[in-house]
Amino acid sequence: MDQYIGPEEVLRKKREYLIPCVYHFYDQPMQLVRGEMQYLYDHTGKRYLDCFAGVSVVNCGHCNPDITKAICDQVTTLQHTCTIYLTQNIVNLAERLSQITPGRLQKSFFCSSGSEANEGAALLASIYTGNHEFISLRQGLHGRTKLGMSLTGLSLWRTDASPVGGISFASNAYCYRCPLGKQYPVCDLACADEIETVIKTATSGKVAAMFAEPIQGNGGMITPPLGYFKRVKQILEAYGILFIVDEVQTGFGRTGKMFAIEHYEVEPDIMTVAKALANGTPVGAFIAKPEIADKYTRPGASTLGGNPVTAAAALATLDVIANNDLPARAAALGAQLKAGLLALQERYPLIGDVRGLGLMLGAELVSADKSPASHELDTILEKLKDRGILVGKNGPNRNVLAFQPPLVITREDVDYLLNQLDDVLAEV
Template sequence: MNHGKQAFLGPEGILEKKREYLIPCVYHFYSKPMQLVRGEMQYLYDHTGKKYLDCVAGISVINCGHCHPQITRAICDQVNTLQHTTTIYLTQNIVNLAERLASITPGRLKKSFFCASGTEANEGAALLASIFTGRHEFISLRQGLHGRTKLTMSLTGLSMWRTDTSPVGGISFAPNAYCYRCPLHKSYPECDLACANEIETVIKTSSSGQVAAMFAEPIQGNGGIITPPPGYFKRLKEILESYGILLIVDEVQTGFGRTGKMFGIEHYDVEPDIMTVAKALANGTPVGAFMTRDEIAAAYTRPGASTLGGNPVTAAASLATLDVITNSNLPARAAESGSYLKQGLASLQQKYSLLGDVRGLGLMLGAELVRPDNSPAAQELDNIMENMKDRGFLIGKTGPDRNVLTFLPPLVINREDMDSLLNNLEDVLKSGY
């Protein structure tokens, strides 16, 4: 019996078991995938010892870096003390975390409900909005992604993720602020934020007038790093308020320093009525939460619980993560590093027409790849991703046509890392991918 280090199956062994035992919807990147076995800050290592610069961060989760020693220590200490009791008993970490979140969230957001994922957080936010308003319809944006359950999948405006053959009704979709390919065929700023104005048309024509809330991401991550222009959310909020509709801001990908501010909506100077978070809050430990102001929270009084939500380990990990984000000033670091990386990508855009658009805020960046006729260059992107992986760089892909290269590295990435990333990306572009 092997009591030493775990024997690695290797990519082929994992793929064999994956085909045998996992539901086939669980997909993976790369035609020649690797087996990842270790992480250290902004780097990952495969079973052969090969090192990779991680520019995905577990899809905007590992903001503080892989296996950050301060966070790891907090998790281990808590696991060895009290791992789980659930919310029907009093524990301290959950209330300390709620208090901590109240001190950093925008505006009057104060009261939290903890769960185990962003999907659950969005489900809970929708429920809370219905309880408070007495209404049951919702508005979402095209190209938004809000989860994997029946309701949150129905709120999702990306066809590849809407795999439910019988989606929930009462959900209307509005055009998103996709300036590069404007759904209304206009140009900013001459458009006068026509996409935001269209929300009113949707309310008047696609709903019964009983809309509880609208869901929106500050930046649409899976939608292709779609970054609304200045003033967009202010206009949107004005329209919603005139109809008594709540604004639910989905910060699952954008939260906790990713965009150069603690929360993405802070770039737009708008206060959400309800905000959802997950992913980076616990730097890899499963977590989710929705939060709101006092008067909305007061409507939710019937018994509610989440078996694993806010458990002592998750809450300890979250508190340690917030300490690292704050003490290391990671939002400011993301703003500075993101500006440098975006400038580098913009320079490549000037040289290579394949890069049709470069967009995003902080270290949430995307480069949309297009062919000479401006059609999506999805196959070219796959070739570039594979080539970059072989060179030791892991980059993501998003967008409805899967043609947006995405850069979501841990916020601890340094200048040397970014120079190496940009130089290698240019080599690949120069080689014809």
Template sequence: MEKKHYIGPEAIIEKKKKYIMPCLAHFYSNPQQMVKGSMQYLWDSNGKKYLDMYAGVSVMNCGHCNPEITAKIKEQVDKLQHVCNIYLTENFVNLAEKLAAVTPGDLQKSFFCSTGSEATEGALLLAEVYSGNSEIIALRQGLHGRTKLGMSVTGLTMWRTAPTPVGGIHFAPNPNCYRCPMNRKFPECDYACANAIEDLIKTATSGHPGAFIAETIQGNAGCVVPPKGYFKRVKEILEKYNTLLIIDEVQTGFARTGKLFAIENYDVVPDIMCMAKALGNGTPISAFIASSKVADTYTRPGASTLGGNPVSSEAALAVLDYIEEHKLVQNAQERGEQLRAGLRELQKKHPVIGDVRGLGLMDGAEFIHADGSEAPEILDDVLETLKDRGFIIGKNGVGRNVMAFQPPLIITKENVDDVLNAVDMVLTEKNL
């Protein structure tokens, strides 16, 4: 890598303290300054190379600075960057047409914005407009954004900046089969966590709440993967009470789970779906999409100043083309199976790994103490050591004790072998 002067981690941290609001933390006790990315690799200001197994939290699905995508972005930047979507441009309607073709079922009409939080907020607004009811059911331990309403439907206390959530929101047990909130075992439980949604509707709402919102896989809760029939049961209950199903695909969308959208693994079509992150592969763009029946009730004026701008829309079109042409759905499925199989072998050797779960390349290994309790301090130490050896791996979970693998979907069999070997070596050295 070309040598260049960078201010370095210590200077960045000092500037953060002086000029950035203190809510924004950083990863690692001894962090590095990232200065370059190329596909599945990153480099720091000292020239050290890393295998990225987190993809900027499920953003860089097609890889860092992907030349096929950045070339189209650069070409668009030289032609037209922004006029606002109150004027006619072509890219965003072509993108909307493409999304209608690749999303599940009868989802057809999109609204473009810039962040996942905006997409969630917009989806909940649309549900209220359509249903005439602002009541919402969400899942415990879900996360849906940084806006006031997005935080209010977030079932993780640490991500609620404001202590008082918006009213009219009710939380159902989340489908975590490793740490079942209802102390049941699947499949004998008969989807008790899904059935609890009907109890909530009957006892805590008007009887026909506007929407139920859920991530297909709960990312920040620790890569929580619902059992196969969960969403079908949920959909049956919601239809009985005329309640819309909003699926949040902000982390799981665009080939990550071995399907283009994670909800396709459950053979269910949502009424509204949110997407962001990987749609732009590092370019800010998000959207929510709905069936015509639902979308056509949104008639009062609405816009997002930068939503669907020509550059971000061109990036998203390039992303969808790249995913298809380079078979990233298939690679995510194959490399995910390889990764989980390898992690389960490590689980047999290392008792610190209590559970391995995931779909495609959205996978988690939960770190525990001997008594089964969460072990975030052990995970932090392991992740720091792995970083020093050139591997960037994430963490999530309610107790921040889940090693999270959400890499670029272009990773190879050799990459997966390398990271598994590195994890094994570190756990062995630490006698875990």
């Protein structure tokens, strides 16, 4: 263990050499040094059950041996060329994505992050429509670039003091705290209908696209009713507006289907992906219908996008997902976890709402007056960490426990998580 400098020295170097926006969880953080499938290990050898997966990234588990082998084999053969030369992995990956993405999505552009993917999707939408305005949802998160921040409906992540103009925000489908003061299903999806009002009153009418996450991860695991996106798509089509689905957090089996939008039976015009596509190797992509993609003809490139190593990692990841039917596994284990969380909700009023699909679940913590219980959540996170369990937090008030574990966890892992959470809630 002597090779590890320990958390105190890591924190010292972090303060001295990293820009302070790079924050971390926990009052007493640990130094993570190793990962193995659903587990992480700190510098003392302590094991943690990872229930956050690097924020929905390592769906196939940490250091999955099949993916690691594919990376090592490729990195010793051909590591980088850029897209100005022909290589095989990038076209095979694009072909594979066209086979598994919903509807007629067919042609891909590869980059290195979800932020870049959303930038590219916005550019493609403007090229295709000739329009330059966008619609986004409150509490959505679409990246850390200037445009991505401007499309983001969470003030926590809108660092830029001068955001891009021409972006209008509509109410999200937050049924627990309905922004319109209504109740589902008697509301008849009024939040979806509000998008038409936004088009008519807050835009010039020349809107290129609307961005939406099927489940708003950072926004607090906001999960719209199943009819929501069909209504949204009907409205957008009536005004000639493209529908861009951001699957950066929700994609690749996480919600019980390969892509979360499949639960809603809606065809995107453009889809963005990243994170779990290569199980931790930096990757991003936007995929479009051919008639939309074919309008982007001026020279374009991404220096590292779709490089041989990343593409090999992504192809191996897709093999692992398919060979182990991880979407079905996420559906079954997600049902187990959700049932357990709902049982805990009956016993602990601190849990105000449980929502999500598959293994992308959130438990919103509230005080007796329904105000956000942010302090209690931080206490719970710290106590779970001390017990060897890592859970996330999100939402505009940081009061939503986020459960996004690797999809390779077991039923026993879920029971262990629920039992430990039960004990911690009793303490709090």
